[in-house]
Amino acid sequence: MRRRQFLLQTASLAGAGAGALALGGCGTGGDGDTVTLDLLVASYDKSVGAAIGDQWDDVVKAFEKKHPGIRIRVERVPFLKIDATLARRVKDGRAPDIAQSNIFAPYAESGDLQPVEKLFDVPTQADFIASFADAGKVDYIQYGIPILASTPRLFYNKALFDRAGLTGAPTSWAGLKAAAKALKATGVPTPYALQFGPEAAEDELLAWLLAGGGGYSEIQGYDFASTENEAALTWLRDELVAPGLAGTDPAKLTRTDAYAQFLQGRVGMLIAHPVLLGAADKARLSYGHAPFPKRDGEGAAPPVGLNDWMMVFKKEGRITEAGQFLTFLFSTGSAKTYGGGQATLPVTASGSQQVRADPDQRALREFVDQMPDAEFHPVGLRSWPTVRAAIRQRIGRAVTAGGRPADVLEALDQVGRSSA
Template sequence: MRRRRFLLQTTGLSGAGALAMSGCGSDGDSGGDATTLDVLLAGYDGTVGTSIEKRWNAAVRAFQKKHPAIRVKVERVPFLKLDATLARRVKDGRAPDISEGNFFAPYAEEGRLYSADQLFAVPVQANFIGSFADAGKIDTIQYGIPTQASAPRLFYNTALFQQAGLTRAPASWAELRSCAQALRRIGVATPYALTFGPEAAEDELLAWLLAGDGGYASLSGYDFAATENVATLTWLRDKLVVPGLAGADPARLTRTQAYAQFLQGRAGMLLAHPVLLSAAGRAGVKYATAPFPKRDGDGAAPPVGLNDWLMAFKANGRLSAAKTFLTFLFTSPAARTYGSDTGTLPATVSDSEELEEDSAQRALWPFVHQLPDAEFHPVGLRSWSTVRGAVRRGIGRAVAPGGSPSDVLQALDRVGAGA
């Protein structure tokens, strides 16, 4: 997962320093002096992620204006270091009150997190989009609080399609391959950008597995080596990678590189998030989006759901302040941290409905429509962070010429069983 990871990696974002914001007042959990909430968030350095920082800054300012008795101290760290920073702070006994991150399951299983029903009134908790709320649960209890959601779609360069004599987006894998062949004939270097490199391969992989009627796990646990998954990777190897229709080396192609190729007109198709919308507009690329096709063309594939998780830690005992802050984030229009400028989507029903009525956000509407049907990585499994690393390091070998999808997928199952 994660949504802001792709923002970071798409644009080569680097580190940002710490940012502290504080209000004034004299009441809070501590009784006398103002309560201070320690909040750990991702930092971005002067690129597309800057708009996310601005939205968060505005949300904190609006909160402190309404709740002067609660100071909010925001620490920003580079997104790629966020999970490691959080883990180190928890281990050292310095857990923040609220943190953003990719993983919540280990902390929930260790009893470190407040549950959503402790943090929100019933109407607020019920307002989260069902698929995202369910993904945040451990044993039916929600601990992960989804924010800034995404569900990628197939982007395609309409100018290149027209030049290649193509009139519409592919509706099956056979049509996708046919489109890729046509793009190759007019000299497109990467007809379909298969991002199996060590950046976000788990997102690309899940999209293809879902489209092939497979997935990462069954009711009994990880099930990478399912027959459907082996068939999907075999098709990718034989129909896209070996014929050179998926870039020079999909095992090394990162999302950052794929997005750059698309913006430069060197990639014809790719799976991408709404952050690419504004970037393509600025680059003058003519494009359209479509649902990712199922293998045999019988409709759209289930979309991959991605988001950032917010977690509220018990360590400092600031439940009341955390409840007040998080409720404000998900109920006040002044606290919205999503939109076309950030390329992110709301994780609540009411905000999604409002966004779909805003013509200024029209480009996001097809992405919003997908959110209720989104399917997720197995983020509720404590071992997912380890398995995700194995996917990133090894999945490219499955589709390389001479590679064995079955062997690679069985190896991933073993990683999951041993993690």
């Protein structure tokens, strides 16, 4: 749940609320004709300024009013413990009816999950943005239901750009390097914040690899050690890190710290999520954002898609009720509850249209518009959590002085093969 921790910490830096939601619950039961569904989801620190859990309470209350024969028993687990808690519950034979997690593939492969097609009618299922729905598939069947989505963009400090004589965001890697050099010449400590520290390095890395024509995987599995990926990391090592354009130590720079430094005016450019919008506004920072550029300036790179997952476990006699609750949750009327508010994005086409039509959500439009083109981590592979941990531990070595990108990438492929 490191991504979710980052979202909340960033919002707290500027005293802004995160406008996201969380469900929770465990246990099963019914009372007469009443069916009780157990939901297990993450809880978040309310010091960020928003009672996130209370938003779920409102959804549950509204649902139960509309469906008097169904009760929702909510259990909240601290976000850093949600994955481990869910794994333990499943192992002990105490799986909830519905759960939130970063991980769904192991449960799908073990036959523990209901496919999405059994939960939603065709119009509701078709309403999910295709790129996000496809990321929730294992062997071409969707089990993971996306929620709390994000597609980061390249943010830049307009005041620092003006001081350096720069106009607008760079549109190629050469332009990014030139802008970083100009920023450094005016005393900016970190012209570009390369977030290769042990928090969410897999997101930063994927953005660069996609922009360089590579990625994490191919049809048959992982493909880290490709020519395109090696070239991208070699460019970062020689053109950005070696000249001191990416801060003092990118291998230790976490996303939380990078965002804090951006809000303090110490970072010129970085890849950022929409949660930074509200935080930057609260800090009265002059900023802009743009698509991350392809290496040779041939347009925008595919954006990275990120989200948490909801899933429904196979339990006798509960599939209809679980589907009714999730249909209610992802309906247009509930769209702004789980998306918008300058924190996360709705994952349905109807929800996206609702956000785009809302003048108060104008700042999210460009993030929403790039969602159909999003590309994802290989979350449908059981081995992904192990590979993700290896990326966080090792990728910084590839771009430091004397780093060998080819060796690091081949080691990541080996981790993928050995943990498949």
